[in-house]
Structure formats: C-alpha cells, structure tokens
Amino acid sequence: HPASLSGFLCRGRLHVFTVRLCGLNIEIDNRYGYVESLCRNYIGTDGGAAAFRVRVSGEDICGYRAECDRRMSDAEAESALLYRAICGRMPAYDALLLHAAVVAVDGRGYAFSAARGVGKTTHLRAWQEVLGDRVTVVNGDKPLVRRTPDGHWWVYGTPWCGKEGEQTNTRCQLNAVCLLSRGQTNAISRAPLTDAAAGILEATLLPPTQPLRDRMAELVGALVRDVPVFTMTCLPDRTAAELAYATLARIT
Numbered sequence: 001h002p003a004s005l006s007g008f009l010c011r012g013r014l015h016v017f018t019v020r021l022c023g024l025n026i027e028i029d030n031r032y033g034y035v036e037s038l039c040r041n042y043i044g045t046d047g048g049a050a051a052f053r054v055r056v057s058g059e060d061i062c063g064y065r066a067e068c069d070r071r072m073s074d075a076e077a078e079s080a081l082l083y084r085a086i087c088g089r090m091p092a093y094d095a096l097l098l099h100a101a102v103v104a105v106d107g108r109g110y111a112f113s114a115a116r117g118v119g120k121t122t123h124l125r126a127w128q129e130v131l132g133d134r135v136t137v138v139n140g141d142k143p144l145v146r147r148t149p150d151g152h153w154w155v156y157g158t159p160w161c162g163k164e165g166e167q168t169n170t171r172c173q174l175n176a177v178c179l180l181s182r183g184q185t186n187a188i189s190r191a192p193l194t195d196a197a198a199g200i201l202e203a204t205l206l207p208p209t210q211p212l213r214d215r216m217a218e219l220v221g222a223l224v225r226d227v228p229v230f231t232m233t234c235l236p237d238r239t240a241a242e243l244a245y246a247t248l249a250r251i252t
Contacts, residue, residue, distance in 0.1 A: 016053075018045050021086065022095050022144040022156045023171075028082055029055030034075035035082055039159045041169050051093060054085040083142070083160045088207045091215040095146035099203040100177070101162075102138040102155050103127050109138060109155045109172040110248055111145075113203040114180035119236055121164060123180060126241035140166035145174055147219065153227050176228045176248045179203075183233025186243045190251075196229035197221060 018027050019042040027050045030036060036043075056078055064077045072080075087097040100113035101120040105127075114120050121140065128135050138155055141162025145155045153174040161167035179191065179199040191199065200220050207213050228251060234240035 017043055018050060019159075020044055020046060021158055022090065022093070022146050023154075024051040024093060024095075025049065026051060026086060027053035028086075029053065030078060030082065031058075032075035032078055034073070035079040038079060042159055052089050054082055054089070056081040056085060079160075083158075084205065087144070087205045088212070090144060090146075091207055091212045091219055093146070094148075094219060095144050096216060096219055097205045098143055098145050098155070098177075098200070099141065099205075100143065101140050102143045102174075104136040104138050104170075104172040105131055105134050105245070105249070107172055108175045108249070110175060110244075111143070111155060111177045112180055112244075113177060113199065118180055118182055119234070120180065121162070122236045123234060123240060123244070124166075126236075126238045127245065129238050130241045130245065136168055136170070136172075137166045138168055138170060138172060140164050143167075145223070147222060147226070151226060153223060174227055176230065176251070177223075178230045178232050178244060178248065181231070181233050183235070186232070186234050186240045188230050188232040188243060188247050191229045191231045193224050195231065196224040199229065199231070200224060 015036060016027060016029050017036055018025055019039050021042060025045045025048055060081055061074050061077045064081055065072060090096055098111060100111040101124045102109055102111045112120050112123050139157045139161045142158060142160045143155050144158055145153055147153050154171045155174040156171045157167045157169050197220050200223060207216055
C-alpha cells in the first residue's frame with residue numbers, strides 16, 4: 001500500500017528503499033529483489049530523514065561467496081553483506097547486533113545466545129512448549145538491541161533472523177541475556193561482569209572503524225551493567241526452559 005512504498009525508488013539497476021529498523025530510517029541500495037522481499041514487513045519510514053544508506057559492490061558479493069562456508073546465491077550474499085553494513089553503523093546510534101534468539105513473555109524480553117549448533121532454536125521451542133501463546137518470537141537469530149537515553153535497553157525484530165525465518169516487527173524491553181552451552185544437567189547462574197562482557201562481544205559484530213569499535217566497547221560495558229547476564233548449561237528439553245524462565249522472571 002502507499003505507506004509501505006514510501007521511500008522506494010528505482011534507479012537504473014539499483015533499487016533504493018527505506019526500512020525502519022531499531023527505531024531508525026535506513027536506506028538500502030540493492031541489485032536483487034531478494035533483500036527487498038526479505039524486508040517487506042519493515043519497508044517504510046516515520047516521516048523523518050534517513051540515518052544512513054548502505055550498499056555493497058559486486059566485488060564484495062563475489063568475495064563473500066568465495067569465503068563463505070556454504071553455497072549461496074549472489075542475492076543471498078548481498079543480503080548478508082547489507083545487514084553486516086547496517087550493523088557496522090549501529091554503535092553510532094547506541095545500538096548493536098546480538099547473535100541470539102529473543103522471546104517476549106508478557107512484554108518482557110529474554111535473549112539466548114550460543115555458538116552455532118548448541119541449540120538456541122531448541123531452547124526457544126522449549127519456551128514455546130512451556131509457555132504457549134504467552135511467547136512471542138521477536139527474532140530467532142540476529143536482533144538489534146538499543147540503549148535509550150533513559151538507560152533502558154530495547155530489543156528489536158529484524159528481517160534477518162536465521163534459517164527458520166522467525167521474527168516479529170516489534171520491540172520489547174530487554175530484561176535478561178542468557179549465554180547457553182550444552183550440559184549433562186540444567187544449571188543457571190549470574191555471570192560476572194567480565195564473563196558477561198566477553199560473552200556479549202562474542203555474540204556481536206565488530207564495526208569497521210576504531211572510533212565505532214571504541215563506542216561498541218562502551219555499549220557492551222553499559223549493557224552488562226544495566227541488563228542481567230546469565231550463563232546456563234542445559235538439556236535439550238522443556239526442563240531447561242522451565243528453569244530458565246523461573247530464574248529470569250524472578251530476578252528481572
């Protein structure tokens with residue numbers, strides 16, 4: 001409809017459209033229809049100017065495909081690089097990528113971060129099994145988090161959300177982060193600040209310039225001070241979700 005098409009412009013072989021991400025208007029130049037389709041629920045603006053514009057070159061796309069550990073099309077490579085470019089600019093706006101699955105329960109946001117293959121999606125499914133319709137999946141893999149001037153942290157859905165494609169164009173307050181690992185039993189505890197910061201740094205993307213990296217370091221420090229971070233070893237079943245929710249909901 002007209003509102004969703006605002007900011008869309010065809011310019012030669014490049015398409016330029018505007019998305020609303022993390023409370024910001026961002027212009028995206030792209031060569032293929034894939035990323036535009038991916039972002040369809042986020043196209044539009046709040047009426048203000050764009051914070052910035054991103055694009056990637058054909059050479060970048062070819063290089064990314066060559067170095068990637070899986071087969072992908074040029075369109076998929078462009079999409080991944082465009083989101084990388086967006087995330088690289090975010091620290092300037094007090095925001096960063098968090099490689100995590102995020103659920104909202106009764107309006108409260110909980111993020112679960114883990115290395116690939118550990119079981120973020122399995123843990124997310126267990127939350128859905130335990131809590132049912134109370135759970136909203138904000139993003140299954142690559143949400144953005146942003147600190148507002150009042151010191152609160154908000155987590156936002158994005159079109160980039162992992163192979164399962166689970167996301168919601170919404171935001172909720174981030175109440176806790178849990179760093180997951182596999183274990184023979186379920187155990188959860190509050191992480192020391194240094195361990196929490198190291199875990200968050202592993203779950204984000206370093207910006208391309210030193211000033212932005214310095215800003216990211218400041219943001220990570222603020223995040224682990226403002227938001228409780230936990231470590232958890234877990235089994236791949238609902239008992240892990242029951243323990244996690246009982247602990248996080250009580251403390252946060």
